[in-house]
Amino acid sequence: MIVLDLCCDKEHRFEGWFGSAEAFENQLARGLVECPACASHAVRRLPSAPYVQTRHAAPHAAPSAIPPASRTMPAAPPQPSPPVTLEAAAAVLSMLRKLAREAEDVGARLPEEARKMHQGEIEARNIRGAASREEVEELLEEGIMLMPVPPMEDDLH
16 A cells, blocks of 8 residues: 555645555546545646655665656655644544444455446445455555445444
8 A cells, every 4th residue: 555645736735545556547547536625637646755664664665666756856845734633533533433334234245346336337335344455455456445444342342
């Protein structure tokens, strides 16, 4: 999973999560990437800061894996972000759990159901279920967006 800094033609900056750089390029070419602020499809990738490994971080791609264009472009000025409060984090977690409770549980059929919805074979609806890491990576590479949701409080006991 990679996180890319993106910008639309109206200069709205946002992040996109993709299975790989190739998955981003594929989705962009198919018109599946759009600005969340204005829905523009004229989106471009911005240069990103290189990953810096700390002693607590897992190994990551070497700097040579960064595309040459990204290495030569000047970094964009940092955008201030509001601090994340415990209340904000709790509100997001509560919202995710509410969405999960209201979604149809399709269990192990999650990859199959998500593909059918993505391909227009069945009507789109909110679903939840289980998928292996490989299945999740395949879905993301196909341009099918999904998101892991923390377990329900009932499932933690």
